[in-house]
Amino acid sequence: MMITAVAPTEDPPSRERLVPRYATYPTTALFRSDVGSAARAAWTAALPPGVVLSARLHVPFCRRLCAFCCCRTQRARSAGQVTAYARALVTEIERVARRLPNGATLKAVALAGGSPTILPVAAIRALGHALGALGPLAPGAPFGVEIEPHGVPRRRLDALLGIGMTEAIIGWQDLAPEVQEAVGRELRLDRAAATIADVRAAGAARVAVDILYGLPRQTAASFAATCAAAAALAPDRITLTGYAHVPWMARRQRLIPEANLPAAPERAEHFSAGASVLAAAGYRAVGIDLFVRPGDPLVAAADLRRDLGFWLAAPVDAALGFGAASVSRLPQGYVQNVAETGAYVDRIAAGDDPASRGRALGLEDRVRGRAIEMLLCDRRVDVAELEATFGDFARSVLPACAAAARRFPEVVRLVPDGLDVAPAPPAILREIAGLFDAHAG
Ligand code: SF4
Known part of the structure; x- marks a missing residue:
């Protein structure tokens, strides 16, 4: 069972004709408020003994916000705010764990953001302890963590590896200076390369790099150059994700004029240019937008799955989401937590379940x-x-x-x-x- 490139569980439409990414079906836009905490409690309690689970923890804080990002994230106002949120996450996990049947096993874990590496060491350890209450992590289970591309202090990397991290997921997006200027971001190749070296030296078994096409000022040549720079560092996996321009959902994207974005044919051209570079470097295409090195378990997966944005080499019975806006998939349907971070923390503090909407599946x-x-x-x-x-x-x-x-x-x-x-x-x-x-x- 493998995991990579933790996509947002909410489902902004891709730019091409506003077709969703289908992280869920039906998409989260069709979730209803009459399916929420009661459904989550009943559906979790009905899971059978020995259930096989994945868990995804959402940490919605960043040190600074990028104009292109459509994830539900916010700038961290204080260390206390992040710590209080982490405490709420621990409490939510422990409460769900109490409803689970005997013999549950975790077959995949993702710590997604935002920037989960913003968490202090004590909070990381507390989350690892709480995850253990859900069930033992299966040997070799993938445990992906989104890592800040500018680098992470060694103590935090060690803490993440100590709770089971196997895969460092690093969002490069684009290295061309003119593209970065257009989207309010700054990442130099030497810094990005140093971060990959650091996570490898610390002991991460797998490194994944995410690259974004469809950004302003991108050209096929500039996008291919970013892909070539990534391939030269030989990460285990590279994801080419299409930029989703949804300023009505992500207000910060109003800083990016729609007129500056490449049109659909150019986007396809940019993707193809990047895919060709990766193929020439020996990467194998998997699924819709993932490229992996030969020998990656996903290549030989007999039953490849894409579950709430996880790539998995085999299905799990239920995918549990924790944190603000997180989506859980249970056998009977989906539930999603309240999206606003303060409301999420308040609900947990009040002893309430944070699930606020969802969808029973027919x-x-x-x-x-x-x-x-x-x-x-x-x-x-x-x-x-x-x-x-x-x-x-x-x-x-x-x-x-x-x-x-x-x-x-x-x-x-x-x-x-x-x-x-x-x-x-x-x-x-x-x-x-x-x-x-x-x-x-
Ligand atoms: S791209 Fe990453 S760092 Fe930037 S706002 Fe989104 S989650 Fe935060």
Whole structure:
């Protein structure tokens, strides 16, 4: 079971025709306030003994905010604010742990941000202790932590490794000075390289670098140069993520004029330029936007999954989210915590569960959600496999398969049990996925 590139669990649409990233299906925009804390409690208590879990902890604080970022983050006002939030996280984890059945196992963990490396050492250790209450971390389980690209003090790295961190996830975004100036960010290659060296020296088993295409002033050549600089440092994984311009959701993006953004054809060109550089450097494409070194367990995964933004080599029974705005996936449906950090801390302090909205999953949601996951993981929809899991209702996706073949004849091929898609940019794969979305407008 592997994990990498912790994507936001909320689901801003990608810029291309506003098609969602499908971190969940249905997307978080369709969650309802009548599914919340009671559903979370009942659904968690109904998990079977021996359940296999993943856990994702959201730390929504950063030292400074980047104009392009659409994650739910805020500038940390004080050390006390971060510490109080970390205490609330510990309490939330411990309360959920008390509802779990015997024999639960953690097969993947992510500490996502924001900047989780802003946490003091004592808070990191307390979170590690709380995670242990959910269940033992399975041997070799991936434990990804988003690491500040400018570097992290060795004491904090040691504390993170001490609680099980295996993978350092480092957001480069773009190294071209003119692009960084346009998005309010500053990261030099020598500093970024030093951070990778530091996390390796400290003992991180895996390093992942995230790079963003679709930014202002980016060109195919500048994007390829950033990808080449990353590949030269040989991180284990590189993710090429499309910038999502959603200023109505992320107000800080109003600093980026829409007119300065590359259009959809240029975005596709930039992605392709980066993908070519990575292929030439020996990286293998996995899923929709991930590139890994040969021998990575995800390459040989027989049942690759993309669960709340996690890439996993095998499915888990439930994905538990902790912290403000976090999403949990339980067998019966999704629940999401209250998004505002102060409200989250207050709810925990009052003894309340912070889940405030969610979505119970019906049969159609499950069938369509799994079909979309197949597309984004394996570029296929296998209706026979869907039927084996969901019965005859699985055939309800056949019209969407036919529609995909009509709309994208250059990449979609109908096969007896569904469809196959030739290698294509993420925007095309998301548009095909959108044809399976019953709620797409
Ligand atoms: S890109 Fe990273 S550091 Fe910048 S605001 Fe987003 S989470 Fe914070």
